[in-house]
Amino acid sequence: MTTLSGTAVPSGPFMKKTDLEKNKALKLMGKLKAATPPDRYAGAAPAIDRREQRKLDQAAGLVSFPVKLQQPVIDALHAKAAADGVGMNELVNALLLDALKIQ
Numbered sequence: 605m606t607t608l609s610g611t612a613v614p615s616g617p618f619m620k621k622t623d624l625e626k627n628k629a630l631k632l633m634g635k636l637k638a639a640t641p642p643d644r645y646a647g648a649a650p651a652i653d654r655r656e657q658r659k660l661d662q663a664a665g666l667v668s669f670p671v672k673l674q675q676p677v678i679d680a681l682h683a684k685a686a687a688d689g690v691g692m693n694e695l696v697n698a699l700l701l702d703a704l705k706i707q
Contacts, residue, residue, distance in 0.1 A: 666693075 619627075652660070661668075673681075685695040700706075 681692060681695060685692050688695065690698075
């Protein structure tokens, strides 16, 4: 007897119909977990993993700086970023440089 997912399943030529169906379902679930999603769901552009993104940020001289702000401030930043057509990082960077009078 072999065990699949914690239950004993008899092996050999004389298996019950339910055991055969269970084996087929386990094989199918294994194939589904191992399969990659089609491009139409996963998107055609490959996603950069965190390690690669961190290396790119470090090469650009960027440092992560998490901050907690009140919701009205966040809403105003989002609105200004959308109006200016820039990303949130670029906007916050420009605003801080201007406020601190740094070149």
